[in-house]
Amino acid sequence: MKILVTGAAGFIGYHVSKALIARGDEVVGVDNMNDYYDVRLKQARLKELPAYFSFVRMDVADREALPALFAKERFDAVVHLAAQAGVRYSLENPEAYIDSNLVGFANVLECCRHNPVRHLVYASSSSVYGGNTKVPFEETDNVDNPKSLYAATKKANELMASCYSSLYGIKATGLRFFTVYGPWGRPDMAPMLFTDAILAGRPIKVFNNGNMRRDFTYIDDIVEGVVRVLDKAPVAGHEVYNIGCSNPVMLMDFISELERALGREAVKEYMPMQAGDVLQTYASTAKLERDMGYRPKVQLADGLRQMVEWYLSDKNPLK
Ligand SMILES: NC(=O)c1ccc[n+]([C@@H]2O[C@H](COP(=O)([O-])OP(=O)(O)OC[C@H]3O[C@@H](n4cnc5c(N)ncnc54)[C@H](O)[C@@H]3O)[C@@H](O)[C@H]2O)c1
Incomplete structure (x- = not known):
């Protein structure tokens, strides 16, 4: 298959591109290489x-270049991962979310409308569950x-995809990812921020006094x-799936596990809850298991070991 992966230079996009190439797909990657985090x-x-x-x-929001690419390449499928990510940054920089996550998303949908593909898979987020208290989070929850604003754009994406699916017959699936970590991970997220700080002997910021999972x-x-x-x-045209480990971990336990993987203790700076943050995320994987025959299985200790090994290796340009 010929597959377009947007956000291919990003954390998840890079790993997805690599896996698709390894199984023999032809992959075209798109990314605007923005400097939200270190471009290196x-x-x-x-x-x-x-x-x-x-x-x-x-830029996926480019209304001339993206349609031209679709017309030229005639993709069989699209994995749309390009987005402005991050919850906290959306308080300071709302425009980036409107441009990439709404204008960009609409542009991708229009391209799929005029250049039919077999399937559009796109990134939603666990953040759509907001402050929901019923756990585990299920796809049928409100x-x-x-x-x-980040969460609102992801929820908007699901509505836009559902609408385009019923109007134009586009087969589309939204994936609600739950806090992804591992080698080549994002430097703006807790696993990498904490690793950086612990190794440098700097204090780590523990929000809501660690009372989060x-x-x-x-x-x-x-x-x-x-x-x-x-x-x-x-078959139904549009679906949404959680992809999460279904094993929520208290922030303090996460830090202990990371300290073990690094062989160093963290200096902790306790902070209040941040605006926009949620207390907990917890995926139900029942729908994923039922329809896809699999569920995430890597345990935190194993995953963190892999992440730390990569972090300390020469592959990491930010070490
Ligand atoms: N990592 C997580 O824990 C997580 C959780 C939930 C959802 N997601 C979603 O998964 C997707 C991938 O996330 P990630 O962690 O790999 O983030 P990432 O920031 O590493 O990757 C996104 C990539 O998209 C690119 N990009 C951003 N705006 C663009 C635009 N307008 N045009 C072209 N390229 C653009 C960026 O340069 C970046 O390389 C995103 O949609 C994100 O919102 C991630």
Whole structure:
């Protein structure tokens, strides 16, 4: 299959591109290489991909370049991962979310409308569950109360995809990822921020005094989910799946596990709850298991070991 992966220089996009190439798909990667976090990491990820991987530097919100690429390449499928990520940054920089996550998303949908593909798989987020207290979070739960603009754009994406699916027959699947970590991970997220600070002897910021829990999900489990879903376009037209470990971990336990993996203790700075943050995330994987025959399985201790090994290796340009 010829597959477009947007956000290919990003954490998840890089790993998905690598897996698709490894199984023989032809992959075209798109990314605008923005500097939301250190671009050297994005460049280093791209360098890891084989020379025949085709990369185009482009903004997905570009209303001329993206349609031209679709018309030229005639993709069989699209994995749309490009987005402005991060909950906290959406308080300071709302425009970036509107441009990439709404204008960009609409542009991708329009391209799929005019250049039909077998399946569009796109990234949603566990953040759509907002402050929901009923756990585990199920796809049928109400998600009308996002806590951040980031979450609101992801919920909007699900509505836009559902609408385009019924209007134009586009087969589309949204994946609600739960706190993804692993080698080549994002430097703006807790696993990498904490690793950096602990090794440098700097204090780590523990929000809400550590009274939070997250359903940390290892990158290989996410990639397996994306690839399995990609191969199974939904009969109903549009579907949404959680991809999470279904094993929420208290922040303090997460820190202890990371300290063990690093062999060092963290200096902790206790902070209040941050605006836009949620207290907990906890995925139900029942729908994923039922339809895709799999569930994330990598345990935190194993995943963190892999992450730390990569972090300390020469592959990490930010070490
Ligand atoms: N990592 C997680 O824990 C997590 C959790 C939930 C959802 N997600 C979603 O998964 C997707 C991938 O996340 P990630 O962790 O790999 O983030 P990432 O920031 O590492 O990757 C996103 C990539 O998209 C690119 N990009 C951003 N805006 C663009 C635009 N307008 N045009 C072209 N490229 C653009 C960025 O340069 C970046 O390389 C995102 O949609 C994100 O919202 C991630």
